[in-house]
Structure formats: structure tokens, C-alpha cells
Amino acid sequence: MIDGILAGLYTVMLPTNLMMVVIGCFVGTFIGMLPGLGPISAIALMIPITYGLEPSSGMILMAGVYYGAVFGGSTSSILINAPGCSSTVVTAFDGYPMAQKGQAGKALALAAYSSFTGGTLSAIMLLIAAPALAKVSLSFQSTDYFALMLVGLSAVAAFAGKGQVLKAWMMTILGLILATVGIDKGIGVPRFTFGLTDLLDGFSFLLLAMATFALGETLMGILKPADTSATEQSSITDLGSMKVTKEEFKELAPVSIRSSILGFFVGVLPGAGATIAAFLSYGLERNIAPKDKREEFGKGSMRGLVAPESANNAASSGSFVPLLTLGIPGSGTTAIMLGALISYGVQPGPRLYIDNPEIFWSVIISMYVGNIVLMVLNLPLIPYISKLLAVPRTVLLPMIIFFSITGVYLVSFNTMDVFIMIAVAVIAIFLRLASFPLAPLLLGFILGGLMEENLRRSLMLSDGSLSFLWERPITLGFSLTAVLVIVAPILLTLFNKYRNRPLKMQESN
Amino acid sequence: MLNNIKKCLSYSIIAASIATLSTTALAADLAELHFIIPGGAGGGWDMTARGTGDVLMKEDLVDQVSFQNLSGGGGGKAIAHLIETAERQEDTLMVNSTPIVIRSLSGIFPNSFRDLTPVASTIADFGAMVVAADSKYTDWQQVVADFKKDPKAVKIGGGSARGSMDHLVAAAVFKGEGFDPRQVRYIAYDAGGKAMAGLLSGETPILSTGLGEVLEMSKSGLVRILAITAPERLAAAPNVPTLTEMGNETVFANWRGFFAAPGASKEKLAAWDKAFTAMYKTDQWATVRDRNGWIDNYKADQDFYKFLEEQEEQMGDLMRELGFL
Numbered sequence: 001m002i003d004g005i006l007a008g009l010y011t012v013m014l015p016t017n018l019m020m021v022v023i024g025c026f027v028g029t030f031i032g033m034l035p036g037l038g039p040i041s042a043i044a045l046m047i048p049i050t051y052g053l054e055p056s057s058g059m060i061l062m063a064g065v066y067y068g069a070v071f072g073g074s075t076s077s078i079l080i081n082a083p084g085c086s087s088t089v090v091t092a093f094d095g096y097p098m099a100q101k102g103q104a105g106k107a108l109a110l111a112a113y114s115s116f117t118g119g120t121l122s123a124i125m126l127l128i129a130a131p132a133l134a135k136v137s138l139s140f141q142s143t144d145y146f147a148l149m150l151v152g153l154s155a156v157a158a159f160a161g162k163g164q165v166l167k168a169w170m171m172t173i174l175g176l177i178l179a180t181v182g183i184d185k186g187i188g189v190p191r192f193t194f195g196l197t198d199l200l201d202g203f204s205f206l207l208l209a210m211a212t213f214a215l216g217e218t219l220m221g222i223l224k225p226a227d228t229s230a231t232e233q234s235s236i237t238d239l240g241s242m243k244v245t246k247e248e249f250k251e252l253a254p255v256s257i258r259s260s261i262l263g264f265f266v267g268v269l270p271g272a273g274a275t276i277a278a279f280l281s282y283g284l285e286r287n288i289a290p291k292d293k294r295e296e297f298g299k300g301s302m303r304g305l306v307a308p309e310s311a312n313n314a315a316s317s318g319s320f321v322p323l324l325t326l327g328i329p330g331s332g333t334t335a336i337m338l339g340a341l342i343s344y345g346v347q348p349g350p351r352l353y354i355d356n357p358e359i360f361w362s363v364i365i366s367m368y369v370g371n372i373v374l375m376v377l378n379l380p381l382i383p384y385i386s387k388l389l390a391v392p393r394t395v396l397l398p399m400i401i402f403f404s405i406t407g408v409y410l411v412s413f414n415t416m417d418v419f420i421m422i423a424v425a426v427i428a429i430f431l432r433l434a435s436f437p438l439a440p441l442l443l444g445f446i447l448g449g450l451m452e453e454n455l456r457r458s459l460m461l462s463d464g465s466l467s468f469l470w471e472r473p474i475t476l477g478f479s480l481t482a483v484l485v486i487v488a489p490i491l492l493t494l495f496n497k498y499r500n501r502p503l504k505m506q507e508s509n
Numbered sequence: 510m511l512n513n514i515k516k517c518l519s520y521s522i523i524a525a526s527i528a529t530l531s532t533t534a535l536a537a538d539l540a541e542l543h544f545i546i547p548g549g550a551g552g553g554w555d556m557t558a559r560g561t562g563d564v565l566m567k568e569d570l571v572d573q574v575s576f577q578n579l580s581g582g583g584g585g586k587a588i589a590h591l592i593e594t595a596e597r598q599e600d601t602l603m604v605n606s607t608p609i610v611i612r613s614l615s616g617i618f619p620n621s622f623r624d625l626t627p628v629a630s631t632i633a634d635f636g637a638m639v640v641a642a643d644s645k646y647t648d649w650q651q652v653v654a655d656f657k658k659d660p661k662a663v664k665i666g667g668g669s670a671r672g673s674m675d676h677l678v679a680a681a682v683f684k685g686e687g688f689d690p691r692q693v694r695y696i697a698y699d700a701g702g703k704a705m706a707g708l709l710s711g712e713t714p715i716l717s718t719g720l721g722e723v724l725e726m727s728k729s730g731l732v733r734i735l736a737i738t739a740p741e742r743l744a745a746a747p748n749v750p751t752l753t754e755m756g757n758e759t760v761f762a763n764w765r766g767f768f769a770a771p772g773a774s775k776e777k778l779a780a781w782d783k784a785f786t787a788m789y790k791t792d793q794w795a796t797v798r799d800r801n802g803w804i805d806n807y808k809a810d811q812d813f814y815k816f817l818e819e820q821e822e823q824m825g826d827l828m829r830e831l832g833f834l
Contacts (some may be wrong), residue, residue, distance in 0.1 A: 040549075141707070141710050185670055185699045186671060188615065188669075188670030188672045200581070271700060271703055327725075327726060327731075328702045329702040336550050341551075341802075349725070350731055413578075437740060459710065460694070
């Protein structure tokens with residue numbers, strides 16, 4: 001294995017391959033920054049270029065584009081609330097409020113540091129244990145995925161403001177309902193499509209996120225012009241400031257490390273992915289944060305930004321485990337990379353790191369280099385990019401609308417998607433005016449589809465019996481966690497009420 | 510009078526075909542070819558179109574090749590687009606495969622292959638019944654014996670919904686063993702990769718998939734192929750037994766091929782036929798084909814149309830029996 005790692009290191013250090021890392025990161029970051037265009041679009045663009053390259057160089061380039069795009073995707077999430085790709089949707093929850101408070105530079109810097117931590121930590125984990133991690137990829141069965149999604153859903157309260165828990169649940173259920181539209185993945189029957197071909201594939205997650213967040217926010221900005229005066233007051237130097245104090249660093253480092261590890265393992269699972277990882281780490285951090293910090297979530301919490309940013313980068317590196325060691329793509333992006341590997345005549349699988357050690361290890365080591373390149377590329381740019389917010393609103397708002405709509409169109413090349421997006425944005429405005437939180441809608445939507453599919457599969461596998469809930473230890477553990485997360489706050493309130501009651505009686509006496 | 514017209518027509522057709530023959534003979538290659546891919550990048554359709562287009566261009570059979578991914582509606586979006594813009598699509602080929610037959614039968618989209626011009630099927634993949642390397646099954650007869658004892662105990666995974674190809678192939682295979690295909694317990698996954706993860710994690714004992722997807726994996730010792738639905742053993746996989754040699758007459762080929770817009774001209778069809786025929790002889794094609802585990806299966810024009818009709822009948826009968834129609 002050491003020989004392989006050295007061969008990989010040698011391959012990465014070849015000038016052409018170092019150049020591939022830089023080009024990949026550069027192209028990835030820029031495509032990722034464009035709202036809607038994420039790693040899939042970026043890699044699809046690079047495929048014709050990679051045809052003529054050596055397999056290692058091609059893979060290094062594509063890997064660079066991949067994590068570069070995830071890295072860059074956070075920029076548009078933070079600055080204009082329009083997620084660059086689906087895995088950076090959660091980044092917008094707290095990144096955008098931070099930018100609105102005049103801390104755009106700081107938010108971007110934190111996102112960069114967290115991405116770096118996530119990317120580097122997972123590259124180290126890959127280096128130490130990639131072949132062994134294949135077992136982790138295969139340790140999850142449908143029932144475990146179902147229970148994991150339950151845990152994710154139980155964190156709904158994390159996505160709701162104070163006193164909004166009921167509304168948050170209502171929006172989650174709306175999200176679950178929206179997830180049922182389209183051809184049913186179990187029995188292949190169209191559901192709620194009203195005979196429209198365009199609804200057969202269901203709604204796209206990115207479209208919903210763009211419509212509810214970017215478009216919704218912009219249209220609200222037009223409806224309530226006085227609301228954002230705070231941004232205009234904050235001076236341009238403030239926007240670009242990237243200072244993170246020592247105390248903040250001490251507070252955020254454990255958050256980032258925890259989220260990186262969580263994100264990495266979720267990424268290793270072929271049935272989950274970076275978007276799920278971001279949602280889960282956000283929910284986890286909100287639940288374990290001290291009470292005063294917890295209330296900041298959704299209003300510009302630094303923890304709420306660092307957690308998903310570390311997790312999504314770690315997860316995208318983690319997704320290389322099933323790809324390289326088993327030949328199983330966990331996401332659309334890794335499916336394209338699998339196709340590219342096969343067209344090079346390289347078959348990923350348990351023999352890859354034995355037969356082609358230079359490819360296997362060079363991809364992993366290039367991630368380490370790539371993360372440094374991304375930092376060097378991005379940090380100096382932050383003060384300039386963040387000044388985008390200093391652009392007059394009359395120019396900025398139409399620009400956001402333009403980029404959001406073209407972004408959604410360029411993913412599917414379907415004009416119907418643009419109309420659906422506008423319709424969703426209009427509905428989202430009414431929901432916003434009635435102060436319904438929209439993040440739980442996205443949570444319900446992204447988890448709903450996976451949850452239904454895995455539950456159904458579990459039921460078919462157990463011939464309709466519910467015994468799967470307690471037969472597998474992983475499932476049982478997750479299910480209990482979910483129940484605990486939901487029930488604990490209720491019990492705690494009841495307990496506090498019970499304890500306070502005698503005191504009150506004494507007082508009244 | 511009528512006879513005269515007929516004569517006239519047949520002469521003109523002959524004349525026209527002679528004319529086209531001579532023009533195609535003069536112009537050695539096609540000027541341009543545009544591929545519509547009804548699915549996303551990296552999928553089977555995408556790889557087929559890009560692999561074919563790449564070889565055609567590198568071998569100078571076509572000067573300019575372009576690709577367009579147009580996903581949506583299980584492929585229906587691309588079909589509708591090709592029909593709507595037929596006049597502008599003279600140099601366009603859409604890649605497709607067996608699902609176009611199945612999905613038009615089940616009504617996912619309103620059109621069928623009859624609304625397009627079938628150009629040619631170029632490659633085929635056979636159905637494969639696969640188990641994990643550490644499975645208790647070492648040959649197909651053990652699976653059949655277990656199914657006979659308790660059909661519920663033999664669960665079969667696949668990378669698509671119930672009623673789609675992986676399920677129909679599994680149902681056909683067990684029907685060929687003399688069982689009721691409705692007793693097959695099919696577990697649907699939403700992608701081939703996830704179905705493979707389900708097999709390797711021990712969730713489903715057997716996987717129904719395409720040979721091309723698992724041939725390399727079986728060589729690296731991750732999975733074992735118990736049987737394939739080819740009519741005879743394949744040169745690419747000489748050690749993999751076919752169902753026919755075990756007395757199960759089920760033969761199924763998942764073809765991949767190309768369609769043109771409705772009303773494509775005879776000249777074009779002839780030119781495409783020529784380009785594909787020439788392509789098969791190149792080393793470049795042999796490399797791409799073997800890498801992807803494809804098997805040459807060239808049927809052009811009328812042969813292809815007839816094959817599609819036969820497959821529609823085979824699939825239709827099975828879907829009716831299973832209660833999907």
C-alpha cells in the first residue's frame with residue numbers, strides 16, 4: 001500500500017497533473033459560483049477535454065472540478081441566497097443572513113475555511129483507510145437509510161424559528177407531499193402529474209431551493225424596499241472584512257471537525273450524499289449547541305454556516321469511496337466519473353488500488369493538493385467578490401433574477417421548469433408573508449423521496465412485517481435517536497412545568 | 510391508368526435510389542451528425558451516443574458530431590422534441606433502447622417507435638442474473654430449487670421500478686423455468702449503482718441487470734454471474750452459462766440503437782447505414798465496444814422495425830400477464 005501511495009504522490013507531483021489540479025479547481029469554483037450550475041454541469045462540460053488525457057490526469061481534473069464546484073457553490077448561496085448546487089442549499093440558511101448583516105466577507109472566509117477542513121480531513125481519512133472503508137459503504141441497508149432519514153426529519157425543529165415548530169412541521173409535510181409528484185420509483189406509476197410530461201420526473205430539488213430562496217427573497221426585496229436598509233448602511237470595508245477572532249475560532253473548530261467526520265461517513269454511503277450530509281450536520285449542530293447559540297440558527301449563526309460547509313465538502317470526498325473501491329456511483333456526479341473511468345478502460349472496484357495504484361492514490365492525494373489550491377485561489381478573491389453586495393439594488397436584484405432563472409434553465413434545458421419556478425416563487429412569497437419557514441419544506445422534500453423509497457423496499461424485503469425496525473442494530477439505534485429527538489423537548493417542558501407547579505402554588509398562597 | 514402511375518412510381522423510386530447510391534458513393538462521409546440523448550450525462554444512453562459519435566468522428570466517417578442531453582419524462586421529452594421539430598432535424602439521431610418499447614406500452618409517453626424513423630440497433634446487452642461473490646448460490650439451478658420451495662425467499666433486486674426492464678427480464682426468466690411470473694418478488698432500486706450496493710450489502714440475494722454492467726465486476730471477483738439471457742455463449746464472456754443451455758428457453762436482448770425524426774429520407778437512411786457498417790470494421794470501435802461490455806447487434810431499417818414489433822409483442826404479453834397493462 002505504501003508503494004501505491006508513493007506512486008500516487010509521484011503521479012500528482014508531475015507538472016501536468018499539478019496543472020490539472022489547478023485548472024480543475026479554477027473551473028470548478030467558477031462554474032460552481034453560478035447559481036444552479038453545480039458539479040454535474042461542470043463535470044459534463046469537462047468530459048470532452050478529458051478524453052485525450054491520461055486516466056490519472058483526467059480523474060484528477062474531474063475530481064478538482066467536482067470539489068471546486070462544491071467549494072464555489074457556497075459563494076452564491078451566501079451572497080445572493082441562490083444556491084450554486086444542491087449540496088450548498090443549507091449554506092444559504094445562515095450564510096445569507098450573515099451577508100445581510102454586513103458580514104459577507106467573514107461568511108465567505110468561514111465557508112472557505114470549513115470547506116478546507118472538510119476536504120482535507122476527508123482526504124486524510126481516505127488516505128488512511130480508503131480500501132477498508134468499502135465495508136462501511138456496504139454496511140447500510142434500506143432499513144438503515146429509512147431510519148437515518150427519520151433522524152433527519154426529527155431535526156425539523158432545528159430549521160424553525162422560535163414558536164414556529166407547528167408551522168415548521170406543516171411545511172415539512174408539504175415538502176413530503178411535493179416529493180411524491182412524478183413517476184413513482186417503486187412501481188413506475190405516474191403520481192399527481194395531471195397528464196403533464198414535464199411533471200413525470202417530479203420537481204427538482206435545486207429548482208425548489210432557487211424558487212423559494214433566491215427568487216422569493218428577491219421578489220420580497222422588491223415588495224418591501226425599505227427592509228434592507230441595513231445592508232446599504234454597512235460600509236464596503238465591512239463587507240470585505242474576513243477577520244475571525246480567536247474565540248470564534250475556538251468555538252467553531254470543533255463544529256467543523258465534527259461535521260467533517262459526519263459528512264464524510266454520510267458521503268461514503270452510496271444511498272445518501274452531500275446534500276443529505278449538509279442537512280444532517282446542520283440539524284445535529286443545532287441540537288447540541290448551547291441554548292443561546294441555538295437561537296441564532298437561521299439568523300446568521302456561524303455554527304450554522306460552518307457545519308453544512310464542512311459536511312458537504314467532506315461528503316463529496318467521501319463519495320469517492322464507493323466509486324473507486326466498489327465501482328458503485330452514489331450520485332449523478334460520481335456516475336459521470338464512473339463512465340469516464342470506464343471509457344479510459346479502467347474498471348473501478350476492489351482491484352483498482354492493486355491494478356492501477358497510481359490512479360487510485362493520485363486522485364486521493366490530489367484532493368489534498370486541490371484543497372490548498374482552492375484556499376489560495378479563493379481567499380484573496382473574497383474581499384472583491386463580497387463587494388458585489390455593494391452594487392445598487394436596482395442592478396443587483398434583476399441580476400439575481402436573471403442568474404437564478406438561467407441557472408435552472410441550463411440544468412434541464414426545459415422552459416417548463418422556468419414556469420414552475422415562477423409559480424413556486426409566487427407561492428413562496430405568500431408563505432413568507434404568513435411567516436412560514438421555508439427551510440423545512442426543502443428538508444421534507446429532499447428526505448421524503450428517499451424515505452418513502454427505502455421504507456417501501458424494507459417492507460417488501462420483510463414481506464410486509466414491521467420487524468425490520470428492531471431487527472437491525474443500526475436501524476434500531478437511529479429510530480430510537482429520532483424518537484428521542486422528538487420526544488425529549490416535550491418531556492422536558494412537561495417536567496419543568498411539573499417542577500414549577502408547587503412553587504407557583506406556594507407563591508399564590 | 511393506375512398501373513401506369515404505379516409503374517411510373519416504381520421507376521422513379523429505382524431512379525432515386527440509384528441516384529442516392531451514387532451520391533453517397535461519391536461523398537465518402539456525412540457532413541454532420543447531431544445526437545439527442547434522452548437522459549443525463551454518464552448514463553447508458555449517454556455513453557452509447559458519445560462512444561458511437563466519437564468513433565464515427567475519429568474514423569472520418571462523419572465530419573462534425575455534436576451531442577445534446579435532453580432528459581425528462583423517462584425519455585418522452587426527447588421523443589416529443591424530435592417529433593415537433595422534425596423538419597429541422599435532418600441530421601439528428603436519437604439514441605434509445607428497450608425502454609422505449611416498454612414505456613410506450615405502459616403509457617408513460619404517448620408515442621411509440623412507430624412515430625419515429627427507426628434507423629438501426631447497434632449494440633445489445635443481455636440480461637444477467639447475478640449474486641455476490643460470497644453468496645450461497647454457485648449455480649442457477651440452486652436458485653430455481655429455492656424458488657420452487659418458497660418463491661418469497663428468493664428476492665430479486667433491480668435498478669429500476671416494477672414493470673420496467675430489470676423486473677420484466679427476471680419475470681421472463683422464471684416464467685421460462687415454468688413458474689408463475691407473478692410470484693417473482695422484485696425489489697426496485699432507483700439506480701443500477703444502488704441496486705448493486707443492495708446486492709453487495711446482502712440486502713437482496715440476486716440482482717437482475719445487464720451483462721455489460723457486471724462483466725468487469727465479475728472479473729474482479731466482486732460478483733458471480735449465474736446465467737445470462739443470450740441465445741448462446743458469448744465470446745466476451747465464455748465462462749458465463751446461458752439459460753438456454755440449462756433448458757430455459759428465455760432469450761432477451763436489450764438493444765441500443767438510433768432513431769431519426771419522422772419522415773427521414775431514404776438517402777439519409779442509406780448514408781447512416783453505410784457509416785455504421787463501416788464503423789463496425791474499425792479497431793477504434795472494437796476498443797470502445799469491449800471496454801463497455803457491449804455486443805455488436807446490427808439491425809438496420811426494416812429488420813430493426815420488425816425486431817421492435819416482435820419485442821413489443823414479447824414485452825406486451827409479459828406485462829399483461831403481470832398485470833401492468
